[in-house]
Amino acid sequence: MREWVEHTTGRIRALGARRVLEVGCGTGLLLFRVAPECQRYTGVDFSAQALDRIRAVLATHPLPQVDLRQASAHEIDGLDNGSYDAVVINSVIQYFPSVDHLVVIPQMSTLPMVRLAGEYAGAGESRARSVAVHGDDDAATREYRHGDDLRRVHWRSTARTGELMVRREEQPWESRATVVLDTRAHAHRGEGPTASFEWAVSAAASIVEHLRHAGYKARLVTDTGVDIDASGGDTSLLDYLAEVQPSQHGDLSVAVDQVRRRSDGGLVIAILGLLDSAEADLLAGLRRNGTTCVALLINSTTWLNLATALREAADAAHATAGLGLLRTGWRVIDVPHGTRLPAIWPQVGRGSQGFAWRATLAETVSGGVR
Numbered sequence: 394m395r396e397w398v399e400h401t402t403g404r405i406r407a408l409g410a411r412r413v414l415e416v417g418c419g420t421g422l423l424l425f426r427v428a429p430e431c432q433r434y435t436g437v438d439f440s441a442q443a444l445d446r447i448r449a450v451l452a453t454h455p456l457p458q459v460d461l462r463q464a465s466a467h468e469i470d471g472l473d474n475g476s477y478d479a480v481v482i483n484s485v486i487q488y489f490p491s492v493d494h495l496v497v498i499p500q501m502s503t504l505p506m507v508r509l510a511g512e513y514a515g516a517g518e519s520r521a522r523s524v525a526v527h528g529d530d531d532a533a534t535r536e537y538r539h540g541d542d543l544r545r546v547h548w549r550s551t552a553r554t555g556e557l558m559v560r561r562e563e564q565p566w567e568s569r570a571t572v573v574l575d576t577r578a579h580a581h582r583g584e585g586p587t588a589s590f591e592w593a594v595s596a597a598a599s600i601v602e603h604l605r606h607a608g609y610k611a612r613l614v615t616d617t618g619v620d621i622d623a624s625g626g627d628t629s630l631l632d633y634l635a636e637v638q639p640s641q642h643g644d645l646s647v648a649v650d651q652v653r654r655r656s657d658g659g660l661v662i663a664i665l666g667l668l669d670s671a672e673a674d675l676l677a678g679l680r681r682n683g684t685t686c687v688a689l690l691i692n693s694t695t696w697l698n699l700a701t702a703l704r705e706a707a708d709a710a711h712a713t714a715g716l717g718l719l720r721t722g723w724r725v726i727d728v729p730h731g732t733r734l735p736a737i738w739p740q741v742g743r744g745s746q747g748f749a750w751r752a753t754l755a756e757t758v759s760g761g762v763r
Contacts, residue, residue: 410479569659578639580666583696616643673717
């Protein structure tokens with residue numbers, strides 16, 4: 394037993410985890426060895442007697458970072474998403490006979506509330522609720538479309554967003570959004586949980602969950618034909634994202650067709666890996682029927698250490714793809730390695746980054762091809 398405990402403790406310590414959740418902590422054989430090195434340690438066990446024994450020890454040898462909860466192994470859904478960087482199920486693993494009994498959902502980030510232009514489309518509640526939620530000036534505007542009467546231009550919103558905005562007609566509306574996840578294996582770089590693909594999956598989960606809680610009618614589509622309605626309270630979306638793998642046969646044209654099939658305005662947010670010019674042109678086709686399109690363009694090559702010449706070429710290709718989307722009306726947000734989604738999320742509502750960012754991209758492209 395002592396050898397088993399020391400071996401297991403060593404494996405946990407080797408992870409360098411600072412926030413640990415132990416499911417089935419028993420009387421604390423692992424807890425008392427690992428918790429002193431942690432910022433937070435939550436022990437869960439169904440036995441009240443076992444937890445009382447731990448509390449008795451803690452009464453004389455306090456560990457303020459330890460939190461004890463009485464619950465069965467399957468009753469941990471009340472814990473905050475993203476609260477732990479290691480989960481220990483060592484003593485109860487026999488109760489999980491297959492992966493179907495234990496699904497780890499992607500890490501999700503809490504996103505700040507921002508106003509997303511282009512969010513209203515279709516039928517639903519009246520404009521009165523829009524005014525009540527956002528205020529008359531904000532709620533009654535949308536992006537300018539060819540043929541709009543210039544007398545309807547709303548200059549305050551235009552100055553704030555960097556896009557020409559007009560007053561919206563009084564019509565029923567509904568908040569709709571489509572999130573596109575690029576799963577193509579060749580569009581991503583890196584390996585394991587730190588790969589660019591995992592960043593994309595985590596971003597998709599965070600964004601869809603954020604939109605759903607904000608009242609959107611949301612859906613997720615991919616380049617493999619997946620189309621999931623994420624508006625309800627079921628877990629089909631998170632179940633899919635928990636198991637999704639990079640696709641060797643993904644095709645962005647499939648994702649574009651999926652979006653078009655049910656597209657009637659609203660908002661499209663695409664989480665994209667590496668693109669070539671043809672793929673950027675393909676995505677340009679989604680900019681129709683008043684649809685606002687936002688790309689989180691992942692510079693996947695920044696997940697690699699490249700020689701100077703290769704880095705310059707990769708950055709130039711990335712900038713070319715970004716400019717291709719910008720020129721067709723997409724809003725583009727650059728995502729290099731190390732980017733935190735909550736930090737860039739406000740940019741989603743600010744338009745296309747303005748002329749300064751366009752100029753920077755153009756300079757990168759010209760510098761990379763000379």
